[in-house]
Amino acid sequence: MGAEQAQTGQAQEVRHRRVFYIPGYDPIHPRRYRELYRKEAAEQARISGYDLTLTPAPKGANYGWHATGRMDGLETQADVAVLVWSDIVRGSMDSSIPATYAQLFRTAAEYIGSGALWRLMRLRKGPVIAALYPIGMLLLQLMIALLLAWGVFALSRSLPPVGGITPVLGAALGVVLGGLLLRWFKKKDGRIFAYYLMHDYAYSAQHKGANPPELEARITTFTDTIAEALRTDTDEVLVVGHSSGAHLAVSILADLIRSGRVPETGPTLAFLSLGQVVPMVSFLRNAHRLRADLAYLSARDELTWVDVTAPGDGCAFALCDPVSVSGVAPADKRWPLVFSAQFTRSLSPERWKALRWRFFRLHFQYLCAFDAPLDYDYFRITAGPITLATRYAGRPASASRIDRAVSKFTSTAP
Structure with a gap:
């Protein structure tokens, strides 16, 4: 009932x-x-x-x-x-592809280097996997783009010069095609959500919380x-x-109550x-x-x-x-x-x-x-x-809730 x-x-x-x-x-x-x-x-x-x-x-x-x-x-x-x-969200997402990869490495360094990632995994693996997903997906995209660039360069070296395409020009062409592939991946992010999630986690991590x-x-x-x-x-x-x-x-609510409003x-x-x-x-x-x-x-x-x-x-x-x-x-x-x-x-x-x-x-x-x-029932509540x-007066908390201290960082003042 x-x-x-x-x-x-x-x-x-x-x-x-x-x-x-x-x-x-x-x-x-x-x-x-x-x-x-x-x-x-x-x-x-x-x-x-x-x-x-x-x-x-x-x-x-x-x-x-x-x-x-x-x-x-x-x-x-x-x-x-x-x-x-x-x-504010849109502004934080307005990043170039290189800037997004820079965010990736900074964000991963913060969560992994601080030990936060391992402690988060002791709570629930689902959201941690969600956090690792954009890192893995973006690195996979980068690897595919690099393989394409390398393949074009290797092909230019293995074939006799055709139409003046030297290995140097082959390398340049590979870089261009690899870059275009990365742009295509970003354009399709509405289905993949790799860039979106990367920007999300990077926004919280940019000032370390x-x-x-x-x-x-x-x-x-x-x-x-x-x-x-x-x-x-x-x-x-x-x-x-x-x-x-x-x-x-x-x-917001803490500020509201503290200010006596x-x-x-x-x-x-x-x-x-x-x-x-x-x-x-x-x-x-x-x-x-x-x-x-x-x-x-x-x-x-x-x-x-x-x-x-x-x-x-x-x-x-x-x-x-x-x-x-x-x-x-x-x-x-x-x-x-x-x-x-x-x-x-x-x-x-x-x-x-x-x-x-x-x-x-x-x-x-x-x-x-x-x-x-x-x-x-969200609609009865609202x-x-x-x-x-x-x-919810008298409603007990879920017996399976996690209520033990897990975070490494517990300070409430700088």
Whole structure:
């Protein structure tokens, strides 16, 4: 029985909710998230027997939409906004082929040289394999291009000069063809994702886990946006951090609470982290800021923090308590509540079979419909009549979670 069904008959807590969705490292326009929500909400409503409709949101600083949920005879209004940092992502991906290979060697040196990679492998192998994939794929592409260049040069040496093509010109031609092949590989990266993933990991590693200045500035802007929502006449402010967006949300909410901008009599503040990859950053030597924010947020009573992952998601650190594994859990730690979305039980066998090898699609399943939802339903959470705190009150953490300290670096100050 799902949490919502178990609480049928409870008084409505939320008539209006503000939802702030923080995406991961994604260069694409945020309209993709509106379309995903629209499509998957309709499917989940059909499966679960409730009603959820979307209408456009008024134009503002953040891209978003309005959702009206009618569940268990109660109506809830939700204003959903995407906190956009895709422009920063696009800027970080604007690298030449040689620059990308330079990123590859610097990033590999940081994760391997610091020992972070080996410790990450003690958590979950899936996301570590995902991190190694772009390195292996890009090196394979480089090897193929070099073999092509060498083959053209060797052919020019083995044949009598034809049309004035000497070995020197053959070598030059080989270099040109090898370069064109690398450009072709990059053009096809929309299917391979090697460059995309390389830029993703390189962005976190470039300052060894510290936030680049442009990201710190955006965190400040997002903090101000959420602080403003907490001063409005709404019932719940829900922050959703997905993938890399989860560790941004940690710092945003830590800054928000530290600055005293959570009113005692204001809306309920809630944080839902989905498919998080926090250890990929918090395990790096200079991630002092993130580790400090994790420790601080985990002990606060101004919010409820629920962390949902799934072992079926090979791109996330499934059931890894991001605070504890980072080695910064304080004695009075309260959060997060860590549990699994249980893909293998909440998706039909046919759908699981169709999705299980589509790793990137599964990484977004938290935002999608389930055939047989258990106690996790993204649309009830974002557009339903009860708060995140009430929904999971008394819900035990997953027994198989990993909550031991694993990180080599645990300092919270430079």
